[in-house]
Amino acid sequence: MKLLRRRDIPEERYTNAFLGYGPEDSHFVVELTYNYGVESYDIGSGFGHFGIAVEDVEKTVELIKAKGGTVTREPGPVKGGKSVIAFIEDPDGYKFELIERGPTPEPLCQVMLRVGDLDRAISFYEKAFGMELLRRKDNPQYKYTIAMMGYGPEDKHAVLELTYNYGVKEYDKGNAYAQIAIGTDDVYKTAEVVRQNGGQITREPGPLPGISTKITACTDPDGWKSVFVDNLDFLKELEE
Template identity: 50%
Template structure:
């Protein structure tokens, strides 16, 4: 078995694709409209789907927002330098909701960004602790 993708429902597909490509540096791998179901799927990632886990953005036509609920946590992205990644997000017009620095219960350096729909993205340095 292998993890294929994580799906997020989005209210503005173009804005979300722009965020994940221009701000986070992912590539749009494929996109398809499903007129009978009135939805569009877009798959994005840092590598091809054959060898990498990717992100699936689902846009249900006519739905502009979702209640994220309290069960969702975040997507984690490994970066070489958390401080630099957070600065790059800000420079690209993205929103940082937790500045880079040590996590509150350890020494691992983290930062959090927020996508256009309010989903949180955690940046973790490549040298992070695995517990």
């Protein structure tokens, strides 16, 4: 990844760094946030991982080891499947799944969140967010089901991986993972659609202090937060 942008907001006492594999206006990126004076967070049990597509998982793992990185799962087939994966962990404890794939325009390809009712979650993201169910796979041997949600094919777009573990209805979300952010042409209309489909608006539509970019924030039925960002405002923000 590359550092794409860094932003300090002293009046709100935080600093952001945006990292990714391409420009923010055309790629999915990771937003790292440092809140002044806070040294540690609780990741909880609900957040799963970020996914990164690589052409050779084994070589990537060796490179990470050589640079002192932490590998928590050695390369090998995913449970109940054939895809070759590995897991690594960053210094703050966030997990990253390395997924072996061919060349892709979107290497930062997944966010995995655990949910207590998969059908409810799928319906919400379809109706409130306009996502498509790209793939659903049940793995009874290991007692879990996944659903891939997104705005385009998995090999070309970042997707949301929803995971249901049999019999688990709730998770501890901790206070570390914050949200996914999605662009929209109208944050006010988006907030209404989210409300109409069972989402809870946690921040009414309007400009951010100190930035002027309009956003709205909401939570899904499992309590996972998302932020919708005005597309034109965001492009102006990138130009500043």
